[in-house]
């Protein structure tokens with residue numbers, strides 16, 4: 684058996700920044716640090732931070748006044764921001780700058796009263812945060828998840844319309860939705876640059892390469908990780924048996940019967956240690972070689988806020 688590694692795989696710049704923010708907070712604050720929602724959708728990362736004393740909460744009202752709160756990489760709603768200010772919390776905002784960019788654009792559309800369509804998954808924290816940036820008093824923001832949802836839209840075709848998307852969607856699927864939107868609403872316009880982020884796009888491209896060589900693919904990523912789920916979906920669409928796993932412990936030996944090439948990739952929130960453990964395990968059960976596919980080199984780095992780096996212990 685041979686292991687083929689997708690490239691790129693694993694942590695993106697937004698996740699690295701979010702983790703660095705919490706690590707800095709742990710160094711600089713003696714008091715309890717609260718995180719609104721899972722910082723990133725990965726069980727290993729969350730367990731590790733819980734061991735270090737971080738408390739994850741869903742309801743901001745559960746945080747005692749004046750505490751330190753970190754907003755997750757997926758961003759929060761405007762209301763949560765306002766509640767945090769009201770409670771005089773010390774806010775460390777780990778929202779990915781690429782999610783923030785969509786927030787800003789949606790706010791602009793709202794201020795200009797342009798009817799807006801958001802493509803994304805209902806209930807996902809990023810979508811909750813993005814929808815909240817639009818004030819629905821004069822015009823509306825409409826969430827659609829698929830092409831079928833377009834039929835339900837009650838929007839005047841002759842008016843100016845804007846669309847935006849979640850950052851972690853399927854690139855192919857979103858293209859089809861956008862093209863159906865453009866057919867129905869000739870006046871619609873989208874973002875200048877793609878809302879689906881570079882990391883999502885690159886990992887999906889690498890996944891397609893992996894499907895060309897692999898007999899089976901392991902996607903390391905938690906069940907609630909949208910970008911990891913999209914990789915698994917893509918593998919299956921390309922007719923390659925694809926298993927989404929939390930760690931090497933989920934690998935069943937029977938899956939590897941008559942398999943020569945084992946593809947391995949990881950979602951943007953899955954740490955390197957999990958990839959290393961999968962490789963170690965596969966070697967232990969018979970894989971002889973490792974090959975890394977040549978892929979897109981990622982150089983994006985998101986710096987953590989300066990005031991955190993130079994902060995004195997509190």
Ligand code: 0JX
Pocket residue numbers: 697698722723724725756757779782809850851907908909910911950951952
């Ligand atoms: O569920 P998502 O893919 O949006 O989040 P995850 O798995 O935590 O990935 C990193 C954060 C992505 C934000 O856009």
Ligand code: SF4
Pocket residue numbers: 695696697698756779780781782850851880881882883910951
């Ligand atoms: Fe940011 Fe993209 Fe990573 Fe999400 S997946 S945190 S948008 S870089």
